Amino acid sequence: MKSPILQTATRYLLPILLLFSVFLLLRGHYYPGGGFVGGLVASIAFVLHSFANGTADTLKILRYQPISFIPIGLSLLVLSTVAPLLGGLPPMTALWFEQPVPVIGMIGSALFFDIGVYLVVIGVILTILFTIALD
Amino acid sequence: MELLLTLVLGLLYAAGVYLILRRSMVKLLLGIMLLGNGTNLLIFLLGKLVKGQPPVMDESVSVFKDIYADPIPQALILTAIVISFGITSFAIVLLKRVYALVDSDDLDDLNTPEEEEEDL
Amino acid sequence: MLFTVLTGLITSSLLVPFGKFIRTKGSIILPFIPVLLFLFYVLHIPSVAVGTNFTQNIPWVPSLGANLDFRLDGLSLLFALLITGIGSAIFIYARSYLKGHPYFDRFFAYLLLFMSAMLGLVLSNNILILFVFWELTSISSFFLIGFNNDNSDSRKSALTALSITGLGGFFLLAGLIILGNISGTFIISELFSKRELILAHPLAPLATILLFVGAFTKSAQFPFHFWLPGAMKAPTPVSAYLHSATMVKAGIYLLARFTPILGGTDLWSYTLIIVGGFTMLYAAIHSLFRTDLKAILAYSTISALGILTFLLGLGSTEAIIAASVFIVVHALYKATLFMTTGIIDHEAHTRDISVLAGLRQVMLPVFIAGLLAALSSAGLPLTFGFIGKDLIYDAGLNQKDNLTTLWTSLAVLTNVCLVAAGFMAGIKPFVGQLPDTFSKIKLPSLALWLPPLTLAILGIFFGLFPHIAGEYLSQQTTNSILGYNTTVNLKIWHGFNTVLLLSVLTLVLGSIIYIFNKPSALKLARIERFNYLSPEFLTKKIGSAITQFSCWYTALIHDGYLRSYHFKIIIFAELLLGYKLWISGPINLDFNALTPLSWYEVGIIIMLIGALYIIVSTKSRLTSVVASSVIGYCISLLFVVYSAPDLALTQFTIDTLTTVLFVLVLYKLPAFLKLASNRILIRDAIVALGFGTILSLITLKILYEPNTIETSNFYGNNAYLLAKGKNVVNIILVDFRGIDTLFETVVLAVAALGVYSLIRLRMKASEKE
Numbered sequence A: 001m002k003s004p005i006l007q008t009a010t011r012y013l014l015p016i017l018l019l020f021s022v023f024l025l026l027r028g029h030y031y032p033g034g035g036f037v038g039g040l041v042a043s044i045a046f047v048l049h050s051f052a053n054g055t056a057d058t059l060k061i062l063r064y065q066p067i068s069f070i071p072i073g074l075s076l077l078v079l080s081t082v083a084p085l086l087g088g089l090p091p092m093t094a095l096w097f098e099q100p101v102p103v104i105g106m107i108g109s110a111l112f113f114d115i116g117v118y119l120v121v122i123g124v125i126l127t128i129l130f131t132i133a134l135d
Numbered sequence B: 001m002e003l004l005l006t007l008v009l010g011l012l013y014a015a016g017v018y019l020i021l022r023r024s025m026v027k028l029l030l031g032i033m034l035l036g037n038g039t040n041l042l043i044f045l046l047g048k049l050v051k052g053q054p055p056v057m058d059e060s061v062s063v064f065k066d067i068y069a070d071p072i073p074q075a076l077i078l079t080a081i082v083i084s085f086g087i088t089s090f091a092i093v094l095l096k097r098v099y100a101l102v103d104s105d106d107l108d109d110l111n112t113p114e115e116e117e118e119d120l
Numbered sequence C: 001m002l003f004t005v006l007t008g009l010i011t012s013s014l015l016v017p018f019g020k021f022i023r024t025k026g027s028i029i030l031p032f033i034p035v036l037l038f039l040f041y042v043l044h045i046p047s048v049a050v051g052t053n054f055t056q057n058i059p060w061v062p063s064l065g066a067n068l069d070f071r072l073d074g075l076s077l078l079f080a081l082l083i084t085g086i087g088s089a090i091f092i093y094a095r096s097y098l099k100g101h102p103y104f105d106r107f108f109a110y111l112l113l114f115m116s117a118m119l120g121l122v123l124s125n126n127i128l129i130l131f132v133f134w135e136l137t138s139i140s141s142f143f144l145i146g147f148n149n150d151n152s153d154s155r156k157s158a159l160t161a162l163s164i165t166g167l168g169g170f171f172l173l174a175g176l177i178i179l180g181n182i183s184g185t186f187i188i189s190e191l192f193s194k195r196e197l198i199l200a201h202p203l204a205p206l207a208t209i210l211l212f213v214g215a216f217t218k219s220a221q222f223p224f225h226f227w228l229p230g231a232m233k234a235p236t237p238v239s240a241y242l243h244s245a246t247m248v249k250a251g252i253y254l255l256a257r258f259t260p261i262l263g264g265t266d267l268w269s270y271t272l273i274i275v276g277g278f279t280m281l282y283a284a285i286h287s288l289f290r291t292d293l294k295a296i297l298a299y300s301t302i303s304a305l306g307i308l309t310f311l312l313g314l315g316s317t318e319a320i321i322a323a324s325v326f327i328v329v330h331a332l333y334k335a336t337l338f339m340t341t342g343i344i345d346h347e348a349h350t351r352d353i354s355v356l357a358g359l360r361q362v363m364l365p366v367f368i369a370g371l372l373a374a375l376s377s378a379g380l381p382l383t384f385g386f387i388g389k390d391l392i393y394d395a396g397l398n399q400k401d402n403l404t405t406l407w408t409s410l411a412v413l414t415n416v417c418l419v420a421a422g423f424m425a426g427i428k429p430f431v432g433q434l435p436d437t438f439s440k441i442k443l444p445s446l447a448l449w450l451p452p453l454t455l456a457i458l459g460i461f462f463g464l465f466p467h468i469a470g471e472y473l474s475q476q477t478t479n480s481i482l483g484y485n486t487t488v489n490l491k492i493w494h495g496f497n498t499v500l501l502l503s504v505l506t507l508v509l510g511s512i513i514y515i516f517n518k519p520s521a522l523k524l525a526r527i528e529r530f531n532y533l534s535p536e537f538l539t540k541k542i543g544s545a546i547t548q549f550s551c552w553y554t555a556l557i558h559d560g561y562l563r564s565y566h567f568k569i570i571i572f573a574e575l576l577l578g579y580k581l582w583i584s585g586p587i588n589l590d591f592n593a594l595t596p597l598s599w600y601e602v603g604i605i606i607m608l609i610g611a612l613y614i615i616v617s618t619k620s621r622l623t624s625v626v627a628s629s630v631i632g633y634c635i636s637l638l639f640v641v642y643s644a645p646d647l648a649l650t651q652f653t654i655d656t657l658t659t660v661l662f663v664l665v666l667y668k669l670p671a672f673l674k675l676a677s678n679r680i681l682i683r684d685a686i687v688a689l690g691f692g693t694i695l696s697l698i699t700l701k702i703l704y705e706p707n708t709i710e711t712s713n714f715y716g717n718n719a720y721l722l723a724k725g726k727n728v729v730n731i732i733l734v735d736f737r738g739i740d741t742l743f744e745t746v747v748l749a750v751a752a753l754g755v756y757s758l759i760r761l762r763m764k765a766s767e768k769e
Helices: A004-027 A035-053 A055-062 A066-086 A109-134 B002-020 B025-046 B071-102 B113-119 C002-014 C019-023 C025-029 C032-049 C074-097 C104-123 C127-145 C152-183 C188-192 C195-200 C204-218 C227-233 C236-244 C249-262 C266-287 C293-314 C317-348 C364-378 C384-397 C404-426 C446-464 C466-482 C498-516 C521-533 C535-557 C562-583 C599-617 C621-641 C645-666 C678-703 C710-723 C728-736 C738-768
Strands: C054-061 C066-072
Touching: A004 A035, A004 A109, A035 A055, A035 A109, A035 C645, A035 C728, A055 A109, A066 A109, A066 C738, A109 B071, A109 C645, A109 C728, A109 C738, B002 B025, B002 C562, B002 C599, B002 C678, B025 B071, B025 C599, B025 C621, B025 C645, B025 C678, B071 C645, B071 C710, B071 C728, B071 C738, C002 C032, C002 C066, C002 C104, C019 C025, C019 C104, C025 C032, C032 C054, C032 C074, C032 C104, C032 C466, C066 C074, C066 C104, C066 C127, C074 C104, C074 C236, C074 C249, C074 C317, C074 C446, C074 C466, C104 C127, C104 C236, C104 C249, C127 C152, C127 C188, C127 C204, C127 C227, C127 C236, C127 C249, C152 C188, C152 C195, C152 C204, C152 C227, C188 C195, C188 C249, C195 C204, C195 C249, C204 C249, C204 C266, C227 C236, C227 C293, C236 C293, C236 C317, C249 C266, C249 C293, C249 C317, C249 C466, C266 C293, C266 C404, C293 C317, C293 C384, C293 C404, C317 C364, C317 C384, C317 C404, C317 C446, C317 C466, C364 C384, C364 C404, C364 C446, C384 C404, C384 C446, C384 C466, C384 C498, C404 C498, C446 C466, C562 C678, C599 C621, C621 C645, C645 C728, C710 C728, C728 C738
Parallel strands: none
Antiparallel strands: C054 C066
16 A cells, blocks of 8 residues: 555654644634544544554554553543642642633643543554454 | 434444444444444434524624523534544554454454353 | 340451461350350349340431341340340350361351341341341351251251251241331331230231241241251250240240240141140151150150240230240250260260260269259259149130140140150260260360350259249249249249149150160151151152252253354344334334435445345355445445544454454355254244344334433533533533443453464463464
């Protein structure tokens, strides 16, 4: 499946799609988007890349085994869930920084939760697809 | 429109049921996916159809002014879609392994001879 | 009191981790547990004997009325003393008996559990707790009876015992709950004062009958008696404990406990008299034909239980006094006889009385114990059994109805047989010529023969000084059962009267039967020809019929083909849903409320239906996968149209990925085969379309129900105020219902790990090959 056109295209598509996925992730709180969709788009970007260049190449770009994204994402999820406990609040209470950050907007524990979801989704989908592809 | 959608829903279910009554594992899997889609549609219909009013607020307001689509079915379906992907992928891999093992996707080939003897 | 119950439970569970210690050095501590508990209750004798009751209430589930209420009155104390006292003897005995057994620790764990359950049962002042302990005795006795779990007979007997007593427990629970509901209290001591209220209620007879079933199953009354002889498969210490003083007496305890509440009615009296009377005679006669020592004891136990039931049914003061004395009499001699039997079995490796003889020459102390117990069982003067038997005859003669002759002759006949049975079990193995095969038998260790000898001597001691037993034990027991105070005056000599005459008659006739009755395998076989009439046989028939039915039924439903399971489930669901739809009335369609149609929606739907047609009819795998992704995209488009952008995005991406996945895996597989005939295809199509139609109709029906949107509105209105977001769906996912999402991701992670390990696993397996 190594067509030069696709290879060239994915070289530019990968960063663009990844950027788009981060965009979807960050704006999820206000507009359609969010961790799930963001993670899915990012996974599609990598899958596309692996179609064009082979799974081994994609794994090289990723640097880490996709399965390692899962624990990172899950810990982020759990952390943002239990973080309010440190402040004596019930778990899952949304915590917010006072000032909005440029570009991203308001940052709160919900955002970290979304990032956790994003990472888990990428980890899960890439693990499944790449394990099968490599088999 | 609701009538058409309920028709589609019924057909999705019918096709799903028809496929899970087949012997092929791939058809079984497709059937399960169709049943999942049918159920998603069912949940979606329960929230009333609203056109062009997603449950997303305008930038200027902090409370909804207009009518808007029911967000709960949407949240439920979103979860269901993602989970069903997990299940489907697991099932596909299972299918792959079974195929590698018995070299067939006929469910009846999974019954080992001993079991069949016991049945008799 | 709670601690006495808990002691056993806790130590029982401790035996598991410390099994090795208990098997070796630690076994010495085991007998101390029942002995200390026994001493604890002995110390209560003086205060209980003057009429003091001890209560202890610990809240457990107050909202349900289930509290750990304990109460110690005369009846409870008598049973507590028997349980711990006989228990002490059994523990000492069993430690020696089972020395070196690989499951030594397990045995004592069961035994302790059982002892605690019995203690809890007799001390409970709350009928719910009583039931809990009741069931606990059933379960722990199941383990004890089936202790030799490598023997299939043993397992079967344990199962029979559990089924029968468990079934009874079920009835008992129903009875107790009715009782609690009628009276409004679950506390037994409060029930006493509500006797009139309870008996006036129309459900009282039902509660009584249910209670009877519970008691009769546990106390092995006809027709539930057959589990008890089967339970003789247990190691002998277990039989000695369960069948002399504890397990089977639980039913008697229950009847005695509820006598002041439900007793005295015609239903109560005559049921107990008839069942008890029949059981005592039936079992007593049966015991004469057995050749196995334990079987003789089993039937004589059933008979003794029948006597107790009978006495409780008579219900007069004399009868209750007789019952409270006979409980002790029987416990003492029956435990002794079981233990001597155990010794014989242990040393001579047989229990066949047609073979055993002359053992007194090799084990004199055992003989003395057996002899004393047999004499007490026969009711010879100067034994406690004599006093017990006198009281029974006394009760029969003084019954205030015109059937005294019948009752008395029933009792006499039973006792005649029991005399012979007692002699057969306690004397016969020891007298006569010692066969050569047994000449090498040595006297077993002290720990084996001392417990039975002690109990036997105790039986004589109470016979010589009956007022001690009367004053300290029977007096308050009788009061507890009767519900009012009376004086118990046990005397060693009643003078020359009818009772004495009957006693002598009993002894003479019993001895004659003993001398002339030579049980043999032949006779036993002759009796067993009538087995097809016995309740045991009938129960087994019913049991096997049920098994056969389930085999047939399972074969019918469970044919091993996934699609046929699906088929049955779908048909069933169709019938159920269709019926529900049918009775729920017509569908009210409001055509004005429908959303208007536009051409692109129609286009999407046509596309979807087309893809559906392709997916069910195609022969190519790839085509079907493509069709499935078309369906997914169509649905995603529908989400776009109907204000669900998040869903549309997710569905779209997921669908893409699923397709990729399918293609990755499936492109190697061959085309679909046609595996079913056209007839089956049409049948399935009809079923499938039926299912789809029903679901469509249900959806239409729900669509025009007013829907509740409070929750949706709450989320909508508070999305920004509480969670500072404007995309409500996302807010629900990451904030309002964040925990759900957290676990959803965990599910995903598990799926990924599953896929990962499935593939890796196969690699390893193939590497091995």
